[in-house]
Amino acid sequence: MSTPGLILSRRQTFAFISPAFAIIAVFLVFPAVWALYLGLTDLELTGIRAVMPEFVGLSNFVRVFQDSFFYNALKISLVFVFGSGIIGQVGLGLLLALLMHREKSWIKTLVAASAIAAWIIPDVVVAYLWVAFLDSDFGLLNRGLKLVGLGPVNWLFHYPLFSIILFNTWRGTAFSMLLFSAALQTLPPSYLETADTLGASAWRRFRDIILPLLKTTILTDVLLITLWTFNVFTPFLLTGGGPSFRSEILPIYVYRTSFKYFKLGYGSAISTVLLLINLAFALVYLQAKRRQKKW
Amino acid sequence: MRRSPIRLLPVKTLVYALLLVWALLTILPLYWVFSTAFKSPEEARGYPPTLIPHSFSFRNLVQVFDDPQTHKSLGFKPYLNSLIIALGTALLTATVSFLAGFGFARYRFRGREVLLLSLLFINMLPEMAKMIPLFRMFILYHLYDTYLGLILLLAAGSAPFSTWLMRGYIKSIPQDLEDSAVIDGCTRGQASRRITAPLAAPGLAAVAVLAFRAAWNEFSAALILTTSDSVRPYTTAIFKYVKEHASVDWHLLSAASFVSIIPIVIAFAFFQRYFVGGLTRGAVKD
Missing domain, CATH: 1.10.3720.10 (MetI-like)
Structure with a gap:
């Protein structure tokens, strides 16, 4: 296998990858991080909590794991x-x-x-x-x-x-x-x-x-x-x-x-859990791929 | 050397039968709707349903675009909007992912693989969750209900996978040509554009077609981030149409669906050869 080595300088590389990273940062990462943060609040779509959401820490997540609808959806998702x-x-x-x-x-x-x-x-x-x-x-x-x-x-x-x-x-x-x-x-x-x-x-x-x-x-x-x-x-x-x-x-x-139900904060928390499940799959994949020593 | 035809025959028949059944199962729902596109309203609603339209006509297709009597038409505008958004997304995605793919393929730095993979995983937060922040962001930066906003968002969505694909593709192109161009006085940027880009054309085509498809098909983002008829793509226009005309006109809906797949079918038919080649070298030989 050929090794390309240092073909481009650091600055050149940055110039090449920055347009993609700029739009990814603004339109994917930023909203995602924002959504993660919303999972820690009690934001709702209407009413007082739409204007002044409060930071509620991990209490949404505690709720997720006691939520029978969540387990139902998780089970159906896994089968699906x-x-x-x-x-x-x-x-x-x-x-x-x-x-x-x-x-x-x-x-x-x-x-x-x-x-x-x-x-x-x-x-x-x-x-x-x-x-x-x-x-x-x-x-x-x-x-x-x-x-x-x-x-x-x-x-x-x-x-x-x-x-x-x-x-x-x-x-x-x-x-x-x-x-x-x-x-x-x-x-x-x-x-x-x-x-x-x-x-x-x-x-x-x-x-x-x-x-x-x-x-x-x-x-x-x-x-x-x-x-x-x-x-x-x-x-x-x-x-x-x-x-x-x-x-x-x-x-x-x-x-x-x-x-x-307009519970944006709680909805975001469920999304975060979904993201963590995806991440777990990704890690298993990385492990499996690493074992192949392809890289 | 071949095995004896007696043993080979049943296996081959079985394989053919399996493939044929699959192809039929795939085509049947498509055929069902698209034949309805050419039926009269009565025939479309009628029972028992007909397999082949008795009253074959293009009237429904015309009615999708213009219907002065009932005003139950979608018009040309939603399709034009979709075309602008999808072409813009394809172009932008191909450009940024070529550049980024080039950077990843031709420069080694620590953590490159991790960065590349995190690119792929970044899009994994459910779309619905990102809609709340995106909605606020779009209002704030005047991107709400604009072509530009949707194009940027959709290109960002396609960029991670496309970058990964382009990087694989460019890695399969020997870099000696670029090197000699640089020796002859090109900059790396010029070399990437004049030497590598033409060689990477099949990869670029694959990336562009994928992005075009994603943008042409986008639904939820378009539903939440557009509001006027001058920007709304046809996907949400059809959705709105069904909602407003509660009694579903199967013949019109089928006709609208039929019209909607024409550009994407053309794009695939035209680029299919490149598409498969691009996937092969980009994704498989990584």
Whole structure:
């Protein structure tokens, strides 16, 4: 590996990275720090506490850990992230990329194009699209079920969590699939050809050749997807978190607390806890990556 | 050497079947809405629903832009707003992340990896939580309800991942060319612009398309930080439209959705080759 060494001076480097850091500092870090601070206050959107919020220390956090709504949302978020993020997007994305890898035909184009189509479409459109798709009268899914003598099922009402997991898997699998496909292309074909010649099974090929080479990509993907899925708000447009909080993932709970009950301080505190959970995942990832001694 | 076709055939069929089922499942909801975009209002509401529009027409699409009778239209303006915001974001993101990526790729300093990773994690506070401070900030600095405010915010949101991607991409470009340009009298800045930037074009395209997509699709920030029709992007315009016309006109909503994906489909179709190449070298070969 080549070592670039000191190509740019310290001042030059600063000049190169400062535009990005300036907008990141102003529009990401500053509001984030402000939000962290708000978590330590009793700020509300209306009334006396909107004008004169008081510093309440960690009492919001004490409340969070006694809050049954928080535990409900945490549990649903974990199921959601595991179901739609890890099994759905990463798992399915990897499977699709593997299945497609050595095919050179229309099916590859078709799968890639359809997955990308699902991924590039705006959240709002996708949400309405799924509301329409799952609708008990109008929806195509129930129409299909009727053909085989089932249903109709009011999906969003009876299976809200399953619906948003399905939705989010559908929505995001393309990203992982593209990333894995790109990584697989860097894999020397001779490796797999040798394995073929030796008569290795698909599982052995996967375990002994593909997996070791994809490890870094898989780790990176798992991290990105986990963090994105934890913070995704779009399911709100499908179920609004209901019925009776059965699809209320953490970001929706933050929204409900802040913008429906107007408890901005408490909402910020919940966000901080969410951030800490994300950070914990990031640290696990760093550990795993460090163990690979890639850097 | 190939394995015997007898063993190979069922596996291949199974693989094809699996892929085909997946592709169908992916396309079906899309097809459902976008075929509705071409149906008449009666047919869209009717039961049983039709798979193929009987009364195929572009009337709904026209109605999305202009409808003098019912005034139930979105108009061109929201789409124009979205286009300005998304193009501005893509351009700004590509510029700043190229520069920062260059800095990270060509200069080693202690804590670089940590800085780079903290960049990636910085965006992880839930968007909703940041909206409260952002709202106050935008009012204070007259960025509320402006293109510039949204562009800056969205570019900042895309910058961390883009910088990381660009850094990976630029690292894969040998720096000898820049070195010789510098020996011939270029500054490092000129060399980065004239030598490295053209070579990094696929990476830049990937970054720009990602930022374009993020901006084109942005919803919650646009909902909270814009208020007038002259700035509001089409995502929140559709949301407002649905809220104001309580009875959901599926045919119009479908038509509006159909129109909204055209720019993003063009962007992806045009840049797809670069996009995958850019991802490969930027994210995978890091």
